[in-house]
Amino acid sequence: MALAKQSGPLRIRWSRPLPAGVRPVKLTVTRDRAGRFFLSVLVEERIEPLPPVFLRDGGAPKAVGLDLGLAALVALDDGEKVDHPRLLKKYGAKLADLQRSLHRKKRGSRNREKARQEIARLYALIGDVRRDALDQLTTRLVRENQVLVVEDLSIASLVRSPKGKGRRRKAGLNRAILDASWGELFRQLQYKCAWYGRTLVLVDRFFPSTRRCSACGVIGPKLDLAVRGWSCGGCGAEHDRDVNAARNLRDEGMRLYELVASALPPGRAMPSIIRASEMPDVVLTA
Ligand SMILES: [Zn+2]
Numbered sequence: 001m002a003l004a005k006q007s008g009p010l011r012i013r014w015s016r017p018l019p020a021g022v023r024p025v026k027l028t029v030t031r032d033r034a035g036r037f038f039l040s041v042l043v044e045e046r047i048e049p050l051p052p053v054f055l056r057d058g059g060a061p062k063a064v065g066l067d068l069g070l071a072a073l074v075a076l077d078d079g080e081k082v083d084h085p086r087l088l089k090k091y092g093a094k095l096a097d098l099q100r101s102l103h104r105k106k107r108g109s110r111n112r113e114k115a116r117q118e119i120a121r122l123y124a125l126i127g128d129v130r131r132d133a134l135d136q137l138t139t140r141l142v143r144e145n146q147v148l149v150v151e152d153l154s155i156a157s158l159v160r161s162p163k164g165k166g167r168r169r170k171a172g173l174n175r176a177i178l179d180a181s182w183g184e185l186f187r188q189l190q191y192k193c194a195w196y197g198r199t200l201v202l203v204d205r206f207f208p209s210t211r212r213c214s215a216c217g218v219i220g221p222k223l224d225l226a227v228r229g230w231s232c233g234g235c236g237a238e239h240d241r242d243v244n245a246a247r248n249l250r251d252e253g254m255r256l257y258e259l260v261a262s263a264l265p266p267g268r269a270m271p272s273i274i275r276a277s278e279m280p281d282v283v284l285t286a
Contacts, residue, residue: 003029012039019045034120049197053146061146061199063257065250067209067242068150068182071228074137075242077250084181085133087126095122130184138188142198149253151209152202152277153186194272201253204276213237214247 003010018024018041026042053062065077072081098119105112141148193200203209211220218234223241231238260274 003027010039018043032120032124033117034124035117036121036124047195049195050143052197053144060254061257062144063147063149063250063254064141064145065246065248065253066141066148066150067246067249068153068185069242069245070178070225072242073181074185075240075246077243077246079240079243081242082137084178085130087130087181090129091122091126095119095126098122127180130181134181134185134188138185138192142189142192142196145198147199147201147253147257148189148193149201149203149249150186150189151207151249152205152275153182190273197269198272199257199270200273201256202273202275202277203249203252203256207248207252207276209245209248209252210241212244212248213239214244214251 022043022045024041024043028040028042030038030040032038054060055062067075069075073084074082076082098115102112102115102119105115189200192198208219210223212218213220213232213234215237216232216235218232220230220233223230228241229239230241256274256276256279257270260279261270264270
């Protein structure tokens with residue numbers, strides 16, 4: 001591939017191969033803060049929805065509840081837990097180093113500008129690694145399930161800032177990296193559900209997904225963030241904190257999904273996103 005006013009073809013590192021048999025409609029060249037050039041190729045490609053997944057023939061749509069958290073990036077209602085991409089472990093020290101060195105450089109100097117670019121390049125790399133790691137996960141979740149349920153993101157409530165002055169900087173970095181992972185996971189689920197004919201249900205963040213017993217429905221006392229497991233005072237069930245939350249999310253999400261399905265005119269497809277906070281009260285309480 002070559003661009004106008006260029007003598008030879010470009011050296012390109014493809015993020016993914018161009019789909020076979022498509023013609024580029026538009027090319028855009030951009031440059032990010034790290035000084036990297038990007039060539040975006042817009043192609044016309046028809047994305048076919050995946051066949052729907054039901055529990056059995058004619059049964060309920062297959063659903064998964066996803067609890068996003070700190071201990072695990074995501075816990076599934078079947079007990080599976082997916083780790084955070086090891087970004088902080090891999091790049092945290094390097095990033096802190098670069099930031100320290102940036103602060104030692106004189107304002108307005110060329111060296112400072114160089115250090116700034118190096119940091120921007122590292123951030124860009126972290127973003128790429130994160131995107132790739134989450135891509136596999138979200139593709140699998142969307143393939144295997146018809147309905148995906150998450151809590152409407154309110155990251156601020158998930159992360160408490162640790163006490164102590166010296167830890168603040170590291171905690172800030174830690175937090176930025178976690179926040180970005182949840183945000184990216186959410187973004188990918190949203191567009192993949194739209195592409196492949198799935199439904200993403202966002203449960204209201206005030207729904208007591210952690211305190212509710214997924215076995216009997218009793219709502220227990222507030223749990224400290226450090227408590228990883230508990231047993232229900234109502235039915236005695238033993239719960240893993242995050243898996244229990246994921247089960248509650250799945251059940252609440254399916255309740256909302258069925259409400260929307262029953263209100264839909266016949267023949268209309270289910271929406272790719274259902275947001276509890278945007279549903280009219282009439283439907284919710286019906
Ligand atoms: Zn119970």
